Amino acid sequence: MKRFGNKWISLALLWIGGVAVWQLAAYLYGPEIVPGPAATLKGAAELLADGSLPKYIGISFYRVLTGWALGSLIGIPIGLVIGKVNAVRAFAEPFLNFIRFIPPIAFITLFLVWFGIGEQSKIALITYATLFIVVMNTLTGVLSVEEDKIRSARSMGASEWQIVLHVIVPATMPYMFTGIRLAMGTSYMAIIGAEMIAANEGVGFLIWNSRLYFRTDWIFVGLISLGLMGFVTDRLVGWIGRKALYRYGVVGTAPARR
Amino acid sequence: MSLATSENSITIERLNKSYPGPSGADVHYIIKDVDLVVKSGEFFVLLGPSGCGKSTLLNIIAGFVSKSGGRLRIGESEVSKPGKDRAVVFQQADSSLFPWLTVRQNVEFGLKMKKMPKPQRKEISDRYIGLVGLSGHENKFPRELSGGMKQRVQLARVLANDPVILLMDEPFGALDAMTRRTMQKELSRIWRETNKTVIFVTHDIQEALLLGQRIGIMSAGPSSNITNIYDVPLPYPRDAAAPEFYELYRTIQAHFDE
Numbered sequence: 001m002k003r004f005g006n007k008w009i010s011l012a013l014l015w016i017g018g019v020a021v022w023q024l025a026a027y028l029y030g031p032e033i034v035p036g037p038a039a040t041l042k043g044a045a046e047l048l049a050d051g052s053l054p055k056y057i058g059i060s061f062y063r064v065l066t067g068w069a070l071g072s073l074i075g076i077p078i079g080l081v082i083g084k085v086n087a088v089r090a091f092a093e094p095f096l097n098f099i100r101f102i103p104p105i106a107f108i109t110l111f112l113v114w115f116g117i118g119e120q121s122k123i124a125l126i127t128y129a130t131l132f133i134v135v136m137n138t139l140t141g142v143l144s145v146e147e148d149k150i151r152s153a154r155s156m157g158a159s160e161w162q163i164v165l166h167v168i169v170p171a172t173m174p175y176m177f178t179g180i181r182l183a184m185g186t187s188y189m190a191i192i193g194a195e196m197i198a199a200n201e202g203v204g205f206l207i208w209n210s211r212l213y214f215r216t217d218w219i220f221v222g223l224i225s226l227g228l229m230g231f232v233t234d235r236l237v238g239w240i241g242r243k244a245l246y247r248y249g250v251v252g253t254a255p256a257r258r
Numbered sequence: 259m260s261l262a263t264s265e266n267s268i269t270i271e272r273l274n275k276s277y278p279g280p281s282g283a284d285v286h287y288i289i290k291d292v293d294l295v296v297k298s299g300e301f302f303v304l305l306g307p308s309g310c311g312k313s314t315l316l317n318i319i320a321g322f323v324s325k326s327g328g329r330l331r332i333g334e335s336e337v338s339k340p341g342k343d344r345a346v347v348f349q350q351a352d353s354s355l356f357p358w359l360t361v362r363q364n365v366e367f368g369l370k371m372k373k374m375p376k377p378q379r380k381e382i383s384d385r386y387i388g389l390v391g392l393s394g395h396e397n398k399f400p401r402e403l404s405g406g407m408k409q410r411v412q413l414a415r416v417l418a419n420d421p422v423i424l425l426m427d428e429p430f431g432a433l434d435a436m437t438r439r440t441m442q443k444e445l446s447r448i449w450r451e452t453n454k455t456v457i458f459v460t461h462d463i464q465e466a467l468l469l470g471q472r473i474g475i476m477s478a479g480p481s482s483n484i485t486n487i488y489d490v491p492l493p494y495p496r497d498a499a500a501p502e503f504y505e506l507y508r509t510i511q512a513h514f515d516e
Binding site for chain 1: 320321322340341342344345346348350353354356357358359367368370371372399415416419
């Protein structure tokens with residue numbers, strides 16, 4: 001009980017300290033360079049009042065979640081096939097190792113040309129950003145399934161298809177989950193880039209557009225919104241994983257960012 | 259009668275496992291020209307130093323590893339692939355059990371693969387979980403069990419599929435001395451109750467003498483072979499303190515000291 005109390009007290013002190021440093025920086029450099037906590041709150045109130053902040057957060061959420069879900073759904077079966085079929089892996093692995101070094105944002109212009117200026121190009125970009133991380137992690141998972149598990153299933157009469165369904169998929173579950181969770185972080189990075197370059201809405205657009213009015217306080221609002229959005233989704237995904245996938249050995253700790 | 263009993267026998271003739279040497283011309287043998295007949299219902303122990311090819315021989319019999327030459331028959335039929343007639347108990351329970359399944363689900367795995375209806379599955383799993391002394395632990399996950407209990411799960415899991423042959427690869431090698439002793443007694447009892455043909459691999463002379471009706475000594479590799487076969491004409495359950503036991507122990511020990 002005492003330790004619990006200490007933890008919350010030190011956490012509160014840390015936050016108060018952080019805000020104090022922020023306030024000090026604002027005081028030293030002036031509100032144009034570093035808008036302080038009060039100025040940022042005021043900026044947030046403006047953006048909330050005209051409804052643009054909720055709208056932007058909503059649209060960014062929508063893009064990220066749609067693209068991320070799509071990328072995960074496509075990535076898992078692809079990863080399973082590449083991991084399971086040696087012939088496919090021999091062909092796909094060099095390609096994967098080539099393409100995974102190209103950051104998603106580098107594709108933005110091409111995606112605009114291919115999928116148009118609308119939502120499709122942004123969702124395609126997130127799908128792409130998610131896809132390769134999920135494929136790589138699923139593939140790694142399939143390759144690290146212990147041979148003994150496959151052998152014992154085989155000697156108990158399981159067919160190749162049953163081995164995939166009842167041994168490889170469940171054994172790979174923690175890897176898939178790690179991939180999906182890592183991809184969430186990359187998706188946020190990709191969507192902000194895309195919204196800065198080619199969008200009229202979204203948190204990325206807000207951050208980029210604020211430069212026209214020299215509203216650094218709005219930029220701060222955008223940055224904080226992003227942090228909160230990422231934090232909330234990551235915790236939610238982690239919590240769901242821990243609850244639903246416990247038996248597969250999924251633990252709730254946050255994976256390292258790529 | 260003689261036909262029925264020969265069904266579960268294992269006949270090995272001039273069995274080889276080799277791989278090409280670095281120069282390509284010379285051939286390296288792991289095991290060379292192994293001849294062995296294990297009778298139906300017999301408990302046969304393969305005893306030899308680490309790295310002598312015991313496990314290779316066992317894996318060939320299991321069908322996990324392909325032979326390079328010679329013949330292998332179960333009953334009258336030639337085999338080269340894993341089959342439900344031969345069940346394998348692995349040394350590492352952690353790598354062969356399915357951690358996402360409960361004890362009962364692990365034991366019912368093979369039955370589920372052949373789509374046996376649930377009530378029937380439960381009846382069989384109840385019987386074998388009881389036989390290995392795990393009643394009351396049906397709904398636990400492998401991670402909640404001790405090393406000895408996990409090996410009991412492995413044993414129940416393979417017995418549930420009613421194989422005629424049990425292939426055991428140092429299954430008690432990773433257990434502490436006391437648990438190992440209990441497991442040896444249990445296995446001996448289960449073998450006498452179920453009348454399976456067993457090939458048991460170990461490098462422990464005492465374990466070999468406690469369990470086996472016959473003990474085949476494998477020479478150190480490469481090109482290893484079964485050099486001697488000892489009959490163990492002692493009644494079960496065996497008494498490690500009996501003078502006859504000690505006599506045999508010394509004979510086999512002398513064999514390795516040479």
